[in-house]
Amino acid sequence: MQSALQKGGSRSEYRLLSAILILALCLTLAPVLRLFIEGVTDQGAPSLSLVKSVLAQDSTLNALKHSLITAGLGTLVSVVLGAAFAFLVALTDLRAKAALVFCLMIPMMIPPQITALSWTQIMGPSSVLLKTLGIAPPLGAPQPLYSPEGIILLLGIQHMSIIFLTLRAGLRAIPQEVVEAARISGARGFRTWWQVVMPLTLPSLAAGTAITFVTALGNFGIPAMLGIPAGYVTLPTLVYQKLAGMGTTVLAEVSVLAMLIGAVAIVGILLQRFFQGRQNVYLVGSTSRPLAIPLGSARLPVEILLWAVVFVILVLPMFGLLATSLVPAYGVPLRFDTMTFASWGEVLFRQPVTARAFANSFSLALGAAVVLMIICLPLAWLMERHPTRLSRLFDSLLDLPYALPGVVLSIAMILLLIKLPFTEATLYGTIWIIFLAYLARFFAVMFRPVQASLKQLDPAMAEAAQSVGAGLFQRLRDVILPLSAPAAAAGAILVFLTAFNELTVSALLWSSGTETLGVVIFNLDDSGETAMASALAMTIVFVVIALMTLIQLFSRRFPKGVVPWQT
């Protein structure tokens, strides 16, 4: 209180800050806290007996082992792919870098269940694409992706953009003089890279690796689509199976599993923070010109290679998906005379569940984007103006619901809302539980860009309005809102994009009538309606790419750090 009054000095600002801060704290941190309490108590008394018994089960240990293997090796694949692209794009004189970066971002933005679906459509005996080309394996041959290796490969591809982005940001922060000094002293080519660039980028590489591991660990779509058919269970799919099979009676048990995932994830987050902190110590200096080491005659081959990789990981699976969506029945080869849009028509216009899911996902995503914008704008501005101890604590913890695996958050939400305090009412089974979960999960996605843009805003802008007599809400409306609008819009589009496609959270929270698009695709595929699942998935991919293009078109008007793929 005292410190808030010392600076700025307006009581109405302080009151508004407290109100919004408390609301935001309840939204984001209460579920996590609730989950923790559930795990370490037994009928109200502190106890670790449940933890012990769940951790002793074979299924838990197996799932933990599978999770660690797939997330670990998947991260390795991401590191190899992402780092290679990052070094080449950030350090050399490749052409068309912007297009390359944009394409590399698409895998991250496409929901994992669609990634999994699309890849299964270009491999295995029933692949329409392979059949059409006449190179499909014989019927009865196994689908090679229904295996740990398949999960690892797809997790690696799905998350390579994270490594790419963090590493590229780190590389851009390397002062040009450092490399020039090495070259003046006679180091050339590979040696400069190995002895100068590499050591300087290790912190950002390590930070990116840690966060990739956490994300892979929490991934539900890929192990669900590829692992469940193969009987290969990871921690998130184990939680899903238990909850789907036995309902909320196993809530206490699955909350322990959720805490187990959360614990591994938090170790990863702490590691990431540690390395990110080290990075700041290293990299100070001017970064006026980006590095551009000439590749010489190797440039064209390298470019061809990179675009070939993009083709294989992005374009090819999409062709598979498209081919599958256009056949009359699953398994029929695609020819001009057999091609039909029947699945598209059926899934988009006739199935009531799709229309419902579109409406649900659309209103959930839009609602989350709007509500988060309304909360985050004043909050970010007031936190910037009056840093209190509470607001600093919140600042350091608000990423938690986004960084923690979606399964963990869903279980936490169920625990928190299955029986509302002081009433018999429940939110479980209603759309509100999904909505609140989205608000918690995507809070950081909205808050960080707004915060970044307000940090760059001259405080004199608002003070000038204040000195001519504008009250708090007039200042917010006439000065702060218009000036941070581009960042808020970008944040809102990102929230919309991720919420629109989201599966992990809603997979545990949906019930009949509150299906989301992610759930529908998953269920369609699960019940063998692969053609319809593909048609719906293709539609979503188009929506994603259209929205990303929209952000890209406006990206020049955003401050630095707002568009995630332009750090």
Next chain:
Amino acid sequence: MADIDITSLGKVFAGTPALQDITTRFEDGEFIALLGPSGCGKTTLLRLLAGFDMPSSGTIRIGAREVATATKMVPPEERNIGFVFQSYALWPHMPVRRNVSYPLEIRKLTKPEIAAQTDAALAATGLTEYADRMPSDLSGGQRQRVALARCLVSAPDAVLLDEPLANLDVALRASMQEVFTDFHKRTGATMVYVTHDQAEAMAMADRIAVMNQGLIQQFDTPQTLYERPKNRFVAEFVGRGTVVPVKAIEHDEIQLHAHILGTRIAVKSDAQSQVSHVCLRPENLSISETGDLRAKVARVTYLGGKYLLETVSACGTRLLAETRAKFDVGAQLGLTITTPWAFSED
């Protein structure tokens, strides 16, 4: 009516005092300059007056109203004060006209009133032809004029300006100084103008408050400040002055005499018997072969039409003198000191 009354005002940032115990009064309609080295607390004082920060101790009254104490304060939006920022702080999303008319919108004036007063403010600052431009399409001087028009339009009781010309080049500064003095004459508002350019302060202000380390060292008219500095800091900071200690003093009915640098000279002072230092400015020193103070030329700087000589006296003190004739480095010359200002410093 807006005279500003400051009593025992103090401001502490995280344990370190930025302002200590300032008590002073700015009369209604005065043009005040706050002058001082970087970090002395000028901006802090100005922000306390505006209400952007809250004092740690003391009170501020503007007119009849107590606007700030250490426990409660009137927020800036209710003070009717104008603030001109060094960074202009124009709203980049509003065209020039809207930037200027915004204060009137806040005051809920009618459309025709807003239009009329905005046009008047734009005309007064010579901005009529730029009314529809965005701030990003203006030059630095034009931007500062927009900031001034925005502040003028709502007829504030007092206008606070924080180094408004620091970002402009020398030629533009001179013409903008005129704009500010015109503005002051026309509105009669109390103006508090922060600067660390003494020529600017001397040229514009009715009175100058010289600050150092969070304290007002002296608050007087420019002439008094230059001719009768109160202490060593002011003597050295304002104008080119060398301060030398007094060995002994004698005074008779008509004249005070001091012994400095081994000679006995007549001095002026208001401190009478306790004077401890004198301030030697170039105009107190004349060069003559017969001068009883011997000195050697250490450096010569051409000032245009005259030379500034940095000389070292026999006892090692640096003295600054001005001449029309050129001297060579190393030349010996004699200096005569004519009635410098003496003050006491403890």
